Amino acid sequence: MMKPAVAVHEPLRLTEETLSLLTWRIPDLVAYQHNHDEWWFAPLDDNLPIVRLNRTGLDMLQAMNGHTTVGALVKKYGATICGPDGQPGQWHLEHWALPTYSLCYYGTEPPGGHRHKAKWDLLLQQVREGWSGNEGFEGESHLEDFHQHELTDSGKDDGHFDLIETTVSHLFREPNDALNGLTYGRLLMKQLRKLGWFTPKPRVIVEVGGGLGYLARELGKELLPFEKQTIRYISLDITQPFLTLQVTRAKAGGWGGIGTRANGEWLPFKNNSVDLVIDNENMADMTPVKLIREELLTGAGTTPQHQEALDWIRRVRLPIGQNVPENVIFNLGPFRFVAELWRVLKPGGLRSRSCFGGVG
Structure with a gap:
């Protein structure tokens, strides 16, 4: 099987600004010791090249610990051969932070924060989705698995939608001049x-898929307490940490705070049992299928x-x-969802x- 072509990038210019940046080696690396003085390294991506290093190159990679600047590494290793292919340390420093290699990160702040390694997550996401020059189909169960199993520690703050899965919807959490001084929910x-x-109430x-719960909270704040007394407001989400936040913020808005963990493509409600369904920015996260020409014909x-x-x-x-x-x-999930709405309403x-559309 042929590997897809890797996008070409010019070597990084080691300007004064770049030399002042701190360095971090990427944590998700495959390492293999080929012999007593040769190590092979590569990120967790089949389309990126293996970098072969000698002991000096290994020392330089290990020195990328967030405390060493690019300039310090150039001074110590720049003119020294760092691998069996004969390139000096400066060559490696001009290439390792490029998408083509993705072995390290240069910056003024550590690549951490939300979900502990959010910026590394972004870095690896760029490697897998764009830096290799290809954006492939990730699989028919990828989105469901991601939201159900990979976001287990994303319920402690709002960072997921600010850093990882960014949309403009979070801009409407606060009162906005574009919305006549109101929040989107109000x-x-x-x-x-x-x-x-x-009318009737x-x-x-x-x-469905209420994100971090701000919409539920603001919808509730627009109603008087007695208006909400006979309404059951149910938050439904496949991601448990988000569902927990939704219920908490729904209660802050005066709702009873009912949550159910389920997939919007298979709603767990009886026929003709729901009066109103609210859905913001979810259909693009539903199940896609990849059909071949013969199937379509x-x-x-x-x-x-x-x-x-x-x-x-x-x-x-x-x-x-x-x-x-x-x-x-073919985006199958939205068809399932609309069919379910027809059934439960x-x-x-x-x-x-x-x-609202994505920002990327």
């Missing part, structure tokens, strides 16, 4: 009233999930056309959905 509640969605409101899926996607394409009469690409990513039930 303005949304005003609009729901204006549209008549609270809903008995069951479900918020024949209508026969290679897996049950692919067949489900093809059935939806046929049911909603999406045109296939003649020039079908070799692969097509009461006759005349309503849904509020919005998407």
